[in-house]
Amino acid sequence: MSIDKKTLTARLRQLLAVDKNAFAIYSELAELMKEDDLSAVFSDIAKDEKRHTIWSQEMLSLLEK
Amino acid sequence: MSDKKLTTEWEKLFEVFIALFVVPTFIFYFLGLHLPSVLNFSYYFIVSLFIFQSALSYMYSLSAFRRKWFRELASAKHLAVPKTTFIVSAYLPNEIEVIEDTLMNILKNVKRPADGIELILAYNTPHMEGIELQLREIAYKWPELIMTNAYGSKSKSENLNYALEIASGEMIVLLDADHLISPDCLSLAWRWLDEGYNVVQGRCKIRNGRTSTVSSLVEVEFEAIYGISHYAKSRIFDSTLFGGTNGYWRSSLIKQIKFREDRLTEDIDATLRAILAGNHIAHDRSIISTELAPETMGGFWFQRKRWAQGWLQCSMRYQLPILGCKYLNIFQKFMWTTLLMWRVIYDILSHLLFPIVFAFWLAKGKITLPMNSFIWFALFFTLFSGPFEATVAYKNSSLPRASILQYFLYAFLTFPFTIFKNLIQVVAIRDELLGKREWVVSQRKK
Secondary structure: OOOOHHHHHHHHHHHHHHHHHHHHHHHHHHHHOOOHHHHHHHHHHHHHHHHHHHHHHHHHHHHHO | OOHHHHHHHHHHHHHHHHHHHHHHHHHHHHHHHHOHHHHHHHHHHHHHHHHHHHHHHHHHHHHOOOOOOOOOOOOOOOOOOOOEEEEEEEEHHHHHHHHHHHHHHHHHHOOOOOOOEEEEEEEEOOOOOHHHHHHHHHHHHOOOEEEEEOOOOOOHHHHHHHHHHHOOOOEEEEEEOOOEEOOOHHHHHHHHHHOOOOEEEEEEEEOOOOOOHHHHHHHHHHHHHHHHHHHHHHHHHOOOOOOOOOEEEEHHHHHHHOOOOOOOOHHHHHHHHHHHOOOOEEEEEEEEEEEOOOOOHHHHHHHHHHHHHHHHHHHHHHHHHHHOOOOOOHHHHHHHHHHOHHHHHHHHHHOOHHHHHHHHHHHHOOOOOOOOHHHHHHHHHHHHHHHHHHHHHHHOOOOOOOOHHHHHHHHHHHHHHHHHHHHHHHHHHHHHHOOOOOOOOOOOOO
């Protein structure tokens, strides 16, 4: 199975939007959660989502070169 | 529309009636008793305002009479249409019924530039809607569709700003959720940006004009606004406005300008900030996008009140900067003044005609019209401007045309329709002065 550069870029941009959205939601949940344990879990997930957005952006920069 | 909201609006109308009709009637009556010349002067002054406003309408109608095709400027670079981002903003619970058609129209019908397009749906929703999952399936099928849920957003401006961060096209098209854009829009719009303009505003056409009397009037009104008024401003003054939808921006500019979240008409605010920074906006009535008009009087009332209040906010903030702007010539400053503070002043003062006439009747003790040749001229000049505008709008209307009956209805009702809209503007002024800023989202149905 192969994918052309244009479609790959488009897919990554879709994922970037989803990751940004997830990052915003998890960050807010981490802030709102009163239980420390749960707050820490949400905070970790938010960091993961942030990493996803950074990776997506890096891949997009590589593709745009 | 809740009954409570409508009752509140009736109460506001009553307040306006007292403030602009009853109280001034007695003021003019007592003034007339002691200083009859003041009553006389006020009468002729207000009538002159009507003449001036009608003269503007004739000027725009006459200059838009001939169809003018795009003429290329020497500055054109003939660059190919670049990658373009469409941003469709939606408030999902209210616009569920129309959003899928809007997106599919772009995905299926718009002619792609070589570098392609991306379509960003910028939305906010208080809770997960079934439609969101449905749209995600469409996004899976169409990689060009990017769903951006502006989490925590409470306004259209926030949605748009969120989407602007993601947008990667060189040209950005801003659309409302109910807009069905024409397939050739990108090449038509790019011609203007290619020759140096920073923004081009297309023509918005109503597609549900036959569903109610209100939407029928709005359909013809839009033909006059987009086919005459905006077009004529662009042609005469080489300056016009971005109306919030069917607008094509250079990406670098709109990303810098963005949208202010505290404005009721974020589009006019963005327009004015762009103009003040020396950017140029053109209007092209051949770039057509269809939309849905409010079908009820309530829907119309709240939509227009928000527009009027937003314009008022912009008038208060930008009138002086416009007058001092080094990028605008004196004619452009005049044009912008007629759209900003002049509108506010006219809306208030034009209502005083009735109190002046009532005061005259009270003073005379009988109902008699103070007519002479000047007043007769003013009457015909003013009353004929609406039908004349409707005739020009019909001649230059976009296809498919509204029926001739709709144009007759509009021509016949122009005067009361204008008075009604002016009344809405006055209520909007009242709301703004009292700090009542409410965004009533228009309900969109197929």
